[in-house]
Amino acid sequence: MKKAGIRIFFTSYCLLLIGLLTSEDLLAQRNELGFGLGGATYTGDIIRKVDPSQLGIQGTLFGRRNFDNVWSLRAGISFARLNAADSINPIDAAAAYRNAGFKGSVFEATAVMEYHFLDFTHPQSQYRYSPYGFFGLGYSFFSGEGQTYQGDPNAGDYSLGTPIIPFGLGIKYKLNDRWTLAMELGFRATFSDLFDKIDSKNANIPRFPDPSNQNVPYGINYGSYGDKDWYYFLGLTLSYSFNSVQCYSY
Template sequence: MKLIKSLFIVFSFFFLNIESFAQKIEIGGGLGAMNYKGDISPDFHPSFAQLGGHLLFRYNLKKDVTFRLSTTFGSIYGNDKEVSDSFNQQRGQTFKTSIKEVSLVTEYNFFSYQYSRMHKDWSPYVFGGIGFMGFSPRDTPVSDYKQAGVIIPFGVGIKYNLTGPWDLNLEFGTRKTFTDYLDNLGGDNPALSRNIQNDYSRGDMYYYTSLALTYKFIKIYCPK
């Protein structure tokens, strides 16, 4: 009899913790625009935006702290001819590169963010972390460079509770990379004369602006 009681207590504790853990889980996905900054686009050019998408898994540790694992995919594009700088106009290069990434970030909500039956919550937030990306240029690579590497994702966003467990997330994120070949133009390119080589002292960056729909596994108590 004591053994049965002990097992009952253990299993009750186990399942209660599973339920508590599940209510901190959030999943979702979204679409957005990828952009790039580098040699072919020294400044941010909205006209170079390409379609991207992502899936996410979020663990809401506290009302203001969240851990997020996500995978993102899309492409970036640039064209010297569409840039006003005379150097870019003379060079006349263009590129398109597909990107896949996995990242783990920590989010900090400025307001305590949680679901409530009495009101719709919202909060601005910031995030930062680490990730890994792989990329593939449309054209033949100019050299035998690595097409994968570590990235540092960071950015800002806004969370808004639509209804019940459903939320909308609007986010702008930057990816700091450690490569100058996203635009297939890093280092010495034998196809270009020396006077129109790129500035390979600067690394490329890319951006992802997105709108996501997420679902939280929460228990909603309905009055009888």
């Protein structure tokens, strides 16, 4: 039932995006279509800081509505592969003993507002580039497999959905009146602590052995209590404007 709801959500979002981009003012020099490719990673209970040795791939399709020379609305759908494992780069000795790990796919739908710091779209502008920032809302669905600790009887497939807050920054460069190339770093703040299959609500098991009682389990299910999981995109995008650049008036 949950997966059916997710499919309905993403189908409705795609139809809304198509409707936005095929409206009657498609040729009013306002709309763009684009795609992007790059890398993805996560931080949580297995990776505390971004680890270049544990990267996945990501791709995106998006539409953009330019309101003026400064503000744009971008709606898009993205796919990414995320993975992390204590066995690759444990954060400490207890993490190596824990041996948690996961891998899976993220599907997300987002809508963000972009703010451009330079007027690079004006035909007479001295700039062909502009830094920009963005902020918005979205929803993410994750499906993967993993284990919370070595010998976890509940290891295997799992899935979850969560609202997300996407934000970040980048730089755009106009190749010509129709094509724009951009490099972008995006952050995804989630409302879930379960991307890595480690639930901070579980009973607190000691991270290190008890010298007085070696039979007490330790290090198999500890996490960062109170912190939610994040994931990140870094990549290039290429977008196409359906008509020549419009000179907006303020």
